[in-house]
Amino acid sequence: MLGDIGTGRIDMVVVYKIDRLTRSLADFAKLVDQLDAAGCSFVSVTQAFNTSSSMGRLTLNVLLSFAQFEREVTAERIRDKIAASKKKGLWMGGVPPLGYDPHPDRTRRELVLNEGEAVTVRRLFALYQELGCLNAVTRQADVEGLRSKHHVFKTSREQGNRPFSRGQIYHVLRNPTYLGRIRHKDRSFPGLHAATIDQALWDRVQAKLEATAMRKRGSKTANGPHPHALNAEAPLLGKLRDETGDILTPSHTKKGNRRHRYYVSNRLVSGKPDPAGWRLPAKAFEAAVACAIQDSLTRAAERHEVIVAKDVVVLQDASARAHSLAARIEHEGIRQAAPLIDSGTIRKDRLGITLCAAALSNALELQEGEPAPALLRIKAPFHCRRRGAEMKIIAGSFQPVPDKTMIRALRNAHAWVRHMKAGASIREVMMQANKSDSYVSRIMLLAFLAPRIQKAIIDGTQPVSLTLETLIRSRMPRDWNAQEVLFGFDAKS
Template structure:
């Protein structure tokens, strides 16, 4: 009788584990072995202890140093959840559950992502089973205490800031023009202080922030130069109108510290007296009232000299009156002899409103600005300054006087072309970047296109071009994952050196990471029409980020791309 072979041990399925680490502050992160390293080491040891269950550690690092657990706006967490959705991770391993999140609402969102992908998470220092009702109750109790702890800490910080400001203490941030910092206190820089006084006096004389900005630029006056402890230098740029509004309304210059609308005597010395301050604030308030009521709006043609029709003819302002109502238009002007195509006429109010609103949408779109002007500073100062300048300009555009709006459009080198079936509008790429204080540009790019949605309306035998103002509809359809994928594609392109600059890939990248970056970089060669549609939210419903990322046969020909992705 032959002896049977012993059954082979059953091979366990491979379980891919990703370690997530987080620390709320940046303190100590520059140490050789910091808190993130300690968390990762403990989690890696736990995964090693589960090798008999098929657990294996993925090589990717998901670290968020200096990010709060009170929200999900963390790059490491976003990348981790994206990899979970892409099926690259089966288990998230954390040192404690509050490293993952301190908010119950955010935890519910994370659990939804894990459930949809068939993944789970493990806290190595807290034992509970989320498949049972008691386990879920235990987890919710722990998260409730974590959220309570975060809120108590926030309240303590807010109370400390409020108490300090009531004593007149300056609580940090970028040092304002006119002061230096000594022993964490503001000390008057007399040369810069005189510049601030000059700005205040000239604003009263000129009455226009944009005229003052132009004068300061001509004189070579720049913003304050800042230097970090690491030696990073930023600032020293021409002062833009948005920054001027901030300077003219900054109560620090009259020797006070403001907290929640209440002014407290400051420890620092005033630069300007109360008489000058009051006069400047009265002038600013007076101009705001004029802007709100659009004083002298009928006398300003915003686009004069910047608008042409599809035949290349200048379009000049004109008007017609019916009773007391004045209607403004832009009309094509026939020049020279011979037959001319039919002139185009368009309502001035409609096209001016469309241009201004489209410019607002562009400047208010943080994702698109980051894609247009990718800055490479490791500390992120450049990008932060770009978005801060854009936010100031976006807030001021609707309220500035029509004459100042026209000055802004001229500064941005606006070009408008009115065709019989569409409107094209462009601003200078470099001009917009300089206006926003950008330090690095794409040398090959000349213009930025503005989106002006138009519609052909047939009325009997006549055809009229109308402008659609439903801008929020397209914005609500924008897919943030698609936008983020395209942004990452351009980042990968720069890392591989495909933009003409030296590659910046880390030396310790493995094969999988390099393959991922190469796959992303392919998407930076999408047709401009496709990128524009994604940014505007008008792409086909079938175009999803997962589908686009996984396409291995995406053609380089733009027309073929549009056909494959459902644009035609």
């Protein structure tokens, strides 16, 4: 509808009550700006107000304030109810973990043991106690044919019944549900369901996980050296690969008393030099990854697209939780974001991240619904620039952001070319624009850019490395395909 309003196809929006339109003052302010810009008005069937007067706008803001207050109070009551129920050991819904099913009686908020799946859970705990390495457990679980939980949603969409990823196994080993407890935020309470494993096994596995997390890369364990053991100083270890499929491996160098961390393509560590291999400063790269996840959560929360659900209150509660998680990631950085990552791929201009659905559900403490598929697959612009000896990583939101300076230059280029076609000389154009002849000459060349490049500039989807300075200082080829290659556009599919 907003798209139709923007194109002028709708000139009036009719609502039953104003709180059916929005229950957020901030959202309403943005909505009013969009409606005003498009010359569209809105009318409430049951409420009379006139936004053309100051008193009418005050009345409208008061009505919206009460609507927002009602929404926030309802969300608080739901959160309090969930917390109180979990303290009693009740299961508050969502996708049940591997090894459990919801009670057949829907009025009983508890889990029942699924003995067939519980065998898989016990085997994963036993494998980790034996091997002490998540990567080794993942490989052995695949060899033994262990599979994740198969779940069919009400929409008939199926999930699971696939080989375990490293992140999924870690989530299983850290889940206190298997000890007969119900988790709420950073606490857990005795549950009404039966435990899958005993306390002694749980304690041994947790102690080993903690010890492994604190161990330096390459240090020895009781089972010998584990070069791929979880590294507290490399939270992205084992999670990301480059465009060739080569895993990004933590590395470091020392200069005096300073230790510099990097993520490098594994072939650079174990083989010959490769110009196509990646060598990224760890701190900047981790910040870029955390920023991409934070941006994705924030956008999904603002659009109420965090989970797949129809209940408005449930959607709003999930959005509030996503905002809270994004704030924690902004404060704590990659330490908060890394456990959410299942896998990822880095390319010369794009960073792709796949989040673990189970880990995200746990971090958001979802009681109903499942994470939206679009939220689990993140794409963000990614570009590296070298300034002297320093490598700068440029990453950000995938939302297109048009560059007004480039658009203005492109508009001037076409206008000046039209003037010259009409018979004006370069000097007349220069005098009218009040610019030097060299500047006018360089800018006019933009009118002869490939249509794909011009459209990308207008839409704001051009490569991060493409700036106005790059355009006017480059020796621009006449061939459009050559221009696209020169300025970093992917080949057309």
